[in-house]
Amino acid sequence: MSKINITFPDGSLREFRKRVTGLEIAQGISPGLSKEALAVEVNGEVWDLGRSIDQDATVRILKWDDEGGKATYWHSSAHLMAEAIESLFPATKFGIGPPIENGFYYDIDLGDHALTADDLARIETKMTELASRDVPYTREEKSWTDAVAYFKKKKDPYKLELLDELKGETITFYHQGNFTDLCYGPHIPSTGRIKAIKLLSVAGAYWRGNEKNKMLQRVYGVTFPTRKELDVHLFRLEEAKRRDHRKLGQELELFLLTPKVGGGLPLWLPKGTIVRETLEQFLREEQKKRGYLPVVTPHIGNIGLYKTSGHYPYYKESQFTPVEVEGDLYLLKPMNCPHHFQIYSARPRSYRDLPIRLAEFGTVYRYEQSGELSGLIRARSFTVDDSHMFVRQDQLKDELVSVITLIQYVFKTLGFEDFRTRLSFRDPKNMEKFGGKEELWVRAEKDITEAAQEANLDHFVGIGEAAFYGPKIDFMVRDVLGRTWQLGTVQVDYVMPERFGLEYVGSDGRKHRPVVIHRAPFGSLERFIGIMIEHFAGEFPLWLAPVQAVLLPITDQYHTYAEDVQREFKDAGIRIELDDRNEKVGYKIREWETKKVPYMLVVGEKESSSNTLSVRIHKQGDRGAVDRKEFLRNLLKTIETKSLTLQE
RNA sequence: GCUGGCGUAGCUCAGUGGUAGAGCAGCGGUUUCGUAAACCGCAGGUCGUCGGUUCAAAUCCGACCGCCAGCUCCA
Secondary structure, three states: EEEEEOOOOOOOOOEEOOOHHHHHHHHHOOOHHHHHHOEEEEEEEOOOOEEEEEEEEEEEEEEOOOHHHHHHHHHHHHHHHHHHHHOOOOOOOOOOOEEEEEEEEEEEEEOOOOOOHHHHHHHHHHHHHHHHHEEEEEEEEEEEHHHHHHHHHHHHHHHHHHHHHOOOOEEEEEOOEEEEEOOOOOOOOOOOOOOEOOOOOOEEHHHHHHHOOEEEEEEEEEEEEOHHHHHHHHHHHHHHHOOHHHHEEEEEHEEOOOOOOOOOOOOOOOOHHHHHHHHHHHHHHHHHOOOOOOOOOEEEEEHHHOOOOOOHHHHHHHHHOOOEOEEEEEEOOOOOOHHHHHHHHHHOOOOOOOOOEEEEEEEEOOOOHHHHHHHEEEEOOEEEEEEEEEOOOHHHHHHHHHHHHHHHHHHHOOOOOOEEEEEOOOOOOOOHHHHOOOHHHHHHHHHHHHHHOOOOOEEEEEEOOOOEEEEEEEEEEEEOOOOOEEEEEEEEEEEHHOOOOOOEEOOOOOOOEEEEEEOOOEHHHHHHHHHHHHHOOOOOOOOOOOOOEOOOEOOOOOOOOHHHHHHHHOOOOOOEEEOOOOOHHHHHHHHHHOOOOOEEEOOOHEEEEEEEEEEEEOEEEEEEEEEHHHHHHHHHHHHHHOOOOOOO
């Protein structure tokens, strides 16, 4: 019998007989490992544990904790769900059923029947029953013709469509129990590995993601090797719901969304406005230090501006209908840039003036589809912390690096340590989406890449994610739901300066074209604050908290002392309230705890006679009496340093 | 925009064909109180809107509007 060499991740090498399977290798290492093994990575490809390896290879046994292991597990779970669905609804036609970040789905066509919550429960029960049979997932190679014959007999148009694109190739089928699916695999060894099952939701999804195609029903589910892991996962989903910025925004009276004003048009309530203005003030100060020049521009502009910029032709569908004024058409501005370009062009510029950095918290209006609106995170009116920087080519890279540094500083200050950056480039295969000359794009993509390297940005490239006028660096953060949101953005633009004929006079006395950098660290204040609310679960750091402290007198005998403290703290700039209602202190504490106010200051006989405050910190409880002057100093310091944690 | 689910008091929710309910919030009193809910009372609703079925509709049917999830989209 011939032998093959298997290399392991730690570099060690072992000899096995030819046609050894992943499972046998795992067994050879330890029985425990073979029990936990879900799949095997062979030369970087994920394989079934039962598939034989017939030549030298680098092999890694994949368990639940490995990305590939989890994906295989969920992929197999999707097949199990399909089997359950088919047994309950025999006429079902199947689309695709892949693993996703947190579970799996299967797109199915049930004809006229719309799945109900009861159906989901039935399918779930059936899955549990099918899983407990503990039958193997088996792989079978078939000729293309045989595969087509099988699905013709089954009358499954979706699988036939998929097969159409695999013409002539060897096709793999996977079987488990009574279910057979067209599938690349790989799969876990047997259904018995799937112990805890939860079907989460059903939603419509266009076949192959194309809105011209039929809409199928997409069933989402998640499975785990133990009940406990499922419970943890479900708890996390609940936690995400608790943190939902729309719910907290209402409870904490931060903002209001009402159909009476219109979908996606948030109204900022006094408490939310404090958060927003504090953030603005923070960025304004940072920008002032860095030589930005504040400007203010109107909310509408002549449509000619957007025809020149290209926004109108490119994004006609996502803008509000223009309004006619004295024979001219005006657009609610979808972007601030054209206005800023007019400010730049208002007088001749010298090379000595550059870079010029115009900054504005500019509110823009975009007509998002109704189904897309989502609280503050996706709105129809939002404010961009916009800046347009007009630079010479030789200043571009330094300017980009300094912008990246500012954004990193802003994120870090706000506690977003875990963000990633994407270099968003155009898609060479889909050029009609992108405007401007080829050589300008090449140059801009090069500039961005170099700046990212120089700034030591941990980045990845997103093809086709560019703006129509230029490539971008997008800053993305992950929220509690595990979703990634795009926040800040930096864009290099050679196209707009051309379209708007922007110029400066160089040292040679001739006219030159500046490069424009568009940038917004927050991106949209609405979206940023929405994500921040979820990030902090409504418990803002002291410097951002709408109410920073509240005084709770025990009885009305201490109101005078409390008023005195309030006046002193207010004069020092603290946002402090006095709860002088006729209620017991326990009642007041409960209420202010739910309002997530950082500090509660209880005052009674003891405090008023010793000039102290009994400090209670949100979620931490009573910290005892503190000298009032000392406490004020600490508060001011915590605010000044924008500390993310509370001090005593 | 598409598919599905949901719309009852300011909020959270109960009410499956027969006189619209509870808790919290609000308002009026009483209580003067030490770290997460004192007590009594009052007020508050065209049951999203419009139409239909019925002796009778929050409840059944239809259309529309809004919200939520997902899909498509996202300068």
